Amino acid sequence: AQSVTQLDSQVPVFEEAxxxxxxxxxxxxxxxxxxxxxxxxxxxxxxxxxxxxxxLVKGINGFEAEFNKSQTSFHLRKPSVHISDTAEYFCASxxxxxxxxxFGAGTTVTVRA
Amino acid sequence: xxGVTQTPKFRVLKxxxxxxxxxxxxMNHEYMYWYRQDPGMGxxxxxxxVGEGTTAKxxxxxxYNVSRLKKQNFLLGLESAxxxxxxxxxxxxxxxxxxxxxxxxxxxLTVL
Numbered sequence: 001a002q003s004v005t006q007l008d009s010q011v012p013v014f015e016e017a018x019x020x021x022x023x024x025x026x027x028x029x030x031x032x033x034x035x036x037x038x039x040x041x042x043x044x045x046x047x048x049x050x051x052x053x054x055x056l057v058k059g060i061n062g063f064e065a066e067f068n069k070s071q072t073s074f075h076l077r078k079p080s081v082h083i084s085d086t087a088e089y090f091c092a093s094x095x096x097x098x099x100x101x102x103f104g105a106g107t108t109v110t111v112r113a
Numbered sequence: 114x115x116g117v118t119q120t121p122k123f124r125v126l127k128x129x130x131x132x133x134x135x136x137x138x139x140m141n142h143e144y145m146y147w148y149r150q151d152p153g154m155g156x157x158x159x160x161x162x163v164g165e166g167t168t169a170k171x172x173x174x175x176x177y178n179v180s181r182l183k184k185q186n187f188l189l190g191l192e193s194a195x196x197x198x199x200x201x202x203x204x205x206x207x208x209x210x211x212x213x214x215x216x217x218x219x220x221x222l223t224v225l
Contacts, residue, residue, distance in 0.1 A: 004155075009153070032211055034213075036216075042218060042219075043117075043203055043216035043217050043218045043219055044156075044203070044205075044216040045216070046213050046214075049213065051211060090155055090156070094210075094211060096211075099144075099210030099211060100158060100161070100171065100172075101146075101158065101214065102158075102172075103155035103156040103157070104155050105153055105154055105155045106153075106155050
């Protein structure tokens with residue numbers, strides 16, 4: 001079995017402040033890890049992914065995430081947010097044996113001026 | 114390229130009615146997926162397909178059927194809709210199993 005836990009359901013943040021969204025995963029097999037963003041009334045789009053190699057992954061729109069195998073975490077960070085970063089963010093893990101994607105419950109980020 | 118498109122965008126059904134949701138992709142992807150999104154639960158996999166003519170069950174398959182007769186299309190059917198199937202349904206596709214999944218805009222379904 002695999003599961004993804006996003007530790008914060010809502011994160012309010014001021015514009016130009018840093019933000020960190022926390023994600024922990026559990027799986028009995030190797031996993032690949034993803035962060036997706038969903039803007040209001042839209043589908044999901046990929047922010048970044050970790051398949052192998054460097055544990056620090058850079059994505060679109062200035063986001064980055066660090067894979068930590070010992071802590072089974074894949075936290076997402078951005079050093080300075082904009083109003084346009086207001087969205088829901090989903091962490092997801094993909095099992096290496098059947099390629100099924102499991103999503104966390106999501107974190108709603110609201111950026112205020 | 115249109116990417117992944119879904120038809121219809123909105124639908125209201127009465128309990129017991131049937132309907133089919135259509136997903137189409139123009140990226141020549143082998144893998145296609147159907148998810149449902151409910152508040153506080155993220156997205157859950159209903160069914161998926163690893164190629165034309167194949168289908169497999171996901172996490173929450175009960176009450177749904179799927180078909181992949183053509184590589185570019187993936188249909189999701191509800192034979193007898195129930196209020197518990199009120200949700201937003203997303204289709205996605207990917208080139209390979211570990212590839213990026215590209216999502217459609219979603220279908221908002223309400224079952225009364």
